[in-house]
Amino acid sequence: MRLKGTMVVELTDVNTSEVETVTEENMVTNAVNNILGLNPMGIFYKATGEYDDAIMWNGNLFPICPNMIGGILLFSKTLEENADNIYTLSDNLPVAYASNNVNSTANTARGSLNLTESKALENGYKFVWEFTPSQGNGTIAAVALTSAKGGENGYGSLVGDASTFLQIKAADIGDVPKANQMVLFETAEVDFENNLLYSITAEDSSVRIRKIRIPIFNIGLNEKLDDSTYTVLEDKVLTTQTFHFLGDYTLYGEFMDGKDGYWYGFSNEGNSSGSATMVWIKISKTDYSFTEGEWTLSNAKLMDVGNRDGSTTYPERVVKCCVRNGYLYVPAYNKKGIYRINLSNQADITLIEFGFTSKWKPLCDAGSCEVYMTLVGDLIVAGDFQITAADEVIHTQGSVRLNDAATPLFQYKHFLFGWGGSYGSEFRTTYLLTPYLASINNLSSAVIKTVDKTMKITYTLTEEA
Known part of the structure; x- marks a missing residue:
C-alpha cells in the first residue's frame, strides 16, 4: 500500500477577502511503519507482571486516521525530504499545530479541525484545519502530518x-530483586542495536560500571522480557582519588552519557x-581509562x-x-535560571536566565525516584x-508527563524508555514521542x-495500490 497526500493552504485577508492559495503534494515518511513494525523489548507483548499497564490501541492509535495520523505541524524552515526523517531538531520546532x-x-499556536468537512473517504481521509486571525501566526515553510496527540501542543x-x-x-x-532493580535504575546508556545497557554508580572511592545484555531486538533461549534475566557481561571497578559521591546520609551525584565516547560523573551539594x-x-x-578532578565555580x-x-x-534515584x-x-x-558548564573548560560557565521562577517539579509524580x-x-525537557x-528558554x-521515573529517557526512533518506581511500585515504561513527522x-x-x-488547510491522504 502506498499513501499519497495533497495539501491546499488558503490564506484569506479578513479586510479585503483576498485569498492566497498554495497547493502541494507530500512525501510520506516511515513514521507509521516504524510504530507498527518495531517491537523493542517486546513492548507490545504481555510478558511482565500482573500490574502491566498497556495502551488501548483502538481509539488512541487506530484507526490510523484520525489518530496515529490525526494532527498537523507547521514549520518556519523547510524539512529534509527523507523517509527516515521523523523528528525535527530544536532549531525548527513547530510554530503552529492542530489536532x-x-x-x-487559550493556546494561539493551535488551530482547530473542521468537524463537518473532515471525514473518512472510501480510500483515505480528508482533513480540514482552520486557524483564526489570532492563531498560527508566523512564517510557514513546511507542513507535516503528525499524530493527534502531537498536534495538541507540539x-x-x-x-x-x-x-x-x-x-x-x-x-x-x-x-525483580531490589538490588537488580537498582542496577536498572542506575542506567546511564542504552545501546539498542546491540541489546546492551550500561549501569554506573559510585561506591566509596570507586566507580562501578556494569555492561549488561538485555533482550531488545533478539531474545536468548533462557531469557524473559521482564528484565529479570539480564546478563552482566562486564563488571568494572575504577579506583578513584578525587571523585566520589559527596554527602553523608544522602549521597549526591549523577552519571551521564556525553554521547561523545565518554561517560561523565558529577557530584556537588547545593x-x-x-x-x-x-x-x-x-x-x-x-x-x-579516566580523568578526574575538582571544580570551583x-x-x-x-x-x-x-x-x-x-x-x-526502595531503590532511590x-x-x-x-x-x-x-x-x-x-x-x-533560586530556580530562576540554569547554568551551562563547559566539560572541557570550567571557566566557560554561563547562567541562562529563565525570565520567570520555575515551579521546579519533576516530570513524574513526586516519590522515591524523580527525574x-x-x-x-x-531539546532539554524539564518540568516547566x-x-x-541555541540555549533559548521555552516556558x-x-x-506530570511520566510514570514514576529514575532514569533519563532513552530514545529509539519513536520510542522513549525509562526505568523507575516509587515506594514499592517499579516499572520499565515506554512512551511514544507524539510530534513525529508522518x-x-x-x-x-x-x-x-x-x-x-x-x-x-485541506489535506487529503489516500491509499494507492
Whole structure:
C-alpha cells in the first residue's frame, strides 16, 4: 500500500477577502511503519507482571486516521525530504499545530479541525484545519502530518505539555530483586542495536560500571522480557582519588552519557551562596581509562546534580541535570535560571536566565525516584521549561508527563524508555514521542500568516495500490 497526500493552504485577508492559495503534494515518511513494525523489548507483548499497564490501541492509535495520523505541524524552515526523517531538531520546532478536534484552549499556536468537512473517504481521509486571525501566526515553510496527540501542543506549551509523551506500556518489574532493580535504575546508556545497557554508580572511592545484555531486538533461549534475566557481561571497578559521591546520609551525584565516547560523573551539594564546588570524572567507553578532578565555580549557586540511595527499602534515584553537546546543565539554586558548564573548560560557565521562577517539579509524580530533566533529541525537557540547542528558554505548563521515573529517557526512533518506581511500585515504561513527522511537505515558497488573515488547510491522504 502506498499513501499519497495533497495539501491546499488558503490564506484569506479578513479586510479585503483576498485569498492566497498554495497547493502541494507530500512525501510520506516511515513514521507509521516504524510504530507498527518495531517491537523493542517486546513492548507490545504481555510478558511482565500482573500490574502491566498497556495502551488501548483502538481509539488512541487506530484507526490510523484520525489518530496515529490525526494532527498537523507547521514549520518556519523547510524539512529534509527523507523517509527516515521523523523528528525535527530544536532549531525548527513547530510554530503552529492542530489536532483532531476543536481547540478550546487559550493556546494561539493551535488551530482547530473542521468537524463537518473532515471525514473518512472510501480510500483515505480528508482533513480540514482552520486557524483564526489570532492563531498560527508566523512564517510557514513546511507542513507535516503528525499524530493527534502531537498536534495538541507540539513539544509543549503553557497550556499543556503532557500530550508530547503517550504512554505505550508500563511493564511491571516489581518481582525483580531490589538490588537488580537498582542496577536498572542506575542506567546511564542504552545501546539498542546491540541489546546492551550500561549501569554506573559510585561506591566509596570507586566507580562501578556494569555492561549488561538485555533482550531488545533478539531474545536468548533462557531469557524473559521482564528484565529479570539480564546478563552482566562486564563488571568494572575504577579506583578513584578525587571523585566520589559527596554527602553523608544522602549521597549526591549523577552519571551521564556525553554521547561523545565518554561517560561523565558529577557530584556537588547545593549552595545558596558563595561558589560551588563539584568533583567530576570522565570515563572512556572504549577502555575505561579516566580523568578526574575538582571544580570551583566562582559565584555559581547550583542545585545538586542529583542523588541516589540503594540501601533503603526502595531503590532511590533523583536526576536534576543534563549533558548536551559538551556542556553540563544544572539549575540555579533560586530556580530562576540554569547554568551551562563547559566539560572541557570550567571557566566557560554561563547562567541562562529563565525570565520567570520555575515551579521546579519533576516530570513524574513526586516519590522515591524523580527525574527533573531529560534530553529528547537535542531539546532539554524539564518540568516547566525547555532549553533548545541555541540555549533559548521555552516556558511550558509543567504538568506530570511520566510514570514514576529514575532514569533519563532513552530514545529509539519513536520510542522513549525509562526505568523507575516509587515506594514499592517499579516499572520499565515506554512512551511514544507524539510530534513525529508522518509526512513532509515543503512549500515551493514560504507563506506568512498574520493577524489579518485566516488560514484553512485541506489535506487529503489516500491509499494507492
